[in-house]
Amino acid sequence: MKIINFKKIRSWRGLKNGQVAIIVLLVSAILMTVGLSLSKTSTVETKIDTNEELLKKAFNAAESGVDFYLSTGGTQYSAPDSLSSADVVGKDITANNGILDFGEFTPVNGAEFYWLVNHDENGNIGSTYYGAATVNVCGTGFTGSMEINYFYKSGGSYGVKRSGYNFSSDPSKMVNGFAAASGDCVSVAISGTPILIAVTPIFDGGRLYVQNSPDGGVFPVQGIEINSTGKAGGVSTDVGAKVQVNKKINVARRYEFPSFMLNGVTSEDSVLSD
Helix, strand or coil, X not given: CCCCCHHHHHHHHHHHHHHHHHHHHHHHHHXXXXXXXXXXXXXXXXXXXXXXXXXXXXXXXXXXXXXXXXXXCCCEEECCCCCEEEEEXXXXXXXXXXXXXXXXXXXXXXXXXXXXXXXXXXXXXXXXXXXXXXXXXXEECCCCEEXXXXXXXXXXXXXXXXXXXXXXXXXXXXXXXXXXXXXXXXXXXXXCEEEXXXXXXXXXXXXXXXXXXXXXXXXXXXXXXXXXXXEECCECCCCCCECCEEEEEEEEEECXXXXXXXXXXXXXXXXXXX
């Protein structure tokens, strides 16, 4: 007759139950860790979505601020839903120390325009003119050729004088009949009542600007630069930190080129005519 050891059976069952408990605890810990990770990921994604939405609202507010400034002259814009706003600053585009530089790269066969007469509040041509005998047209490190159109008024009619300059000694970047430029600037004579200078780079683009002559001359205001900062969001009550999102846009509104002058450009026969 075989004797059953109940102590060993109870011991084995206890060991098995203990292993099961440990396994259950490990599985629970793993599931809890995964759950917390998913919760954290979900929270981060929610914050990212919120920030993107705030950026869109801030950008839209900045754009609306520009339109608001142009239509009313106001500098504080508030969206209809009161969830976003914009601070707007407008300043004249003017010369700095006698140099009128828009800070832009003019591409090949593009054109840059420099006004030699002021404009009134409605954008119409005024009666205050650049008052010197010459104006310097320059290119920073420019190595192409340059066509210059000088528009003026004589009596009751408008005229245009054209000239051309080669800034490079490379034959592949020279136009036959153009004068050779010495240095970065060439001098354009002012005749009649000055209106505008249009500069077109050939072969190479470049950073162009105009400079007043040694005998004086003041360049008029060329337009207005508008800086609009859109704001969206507010204060988070959870952490007490500011979560406002800002978006800034800059818009340069220069005075437009009149169509009658464009007709003058196309009617001119030769770039060398004066």
